[in-house]
Amino acid sequence: MTAPPPHVAAYRQRTILWTLATLAGVLLFALNIHTDPHVSLIGAFLTGAIGVPGLLLDQAQEQTT
DSSP, X not given: OOOOOHHHHHHXXXXXXXXXXXXXXXXXXXXXXXXXXHHHHHXXXXXXXXXXXXXXXXXXXXXXX
């Protein structure tokens, strides 16, 4: 089996990293909601604000290549 082209491998790697970052934010939100809801909500918002546009940008770039 041959390796995928470099842009496909890079896209997969970025997608995995964005997904893990988003899951980490969700986990932190779930663990912290009962201790400090405001900090937890800010963290969840920032994680989503970083992760979602990054994934959308990667998908748009992948479709154009």
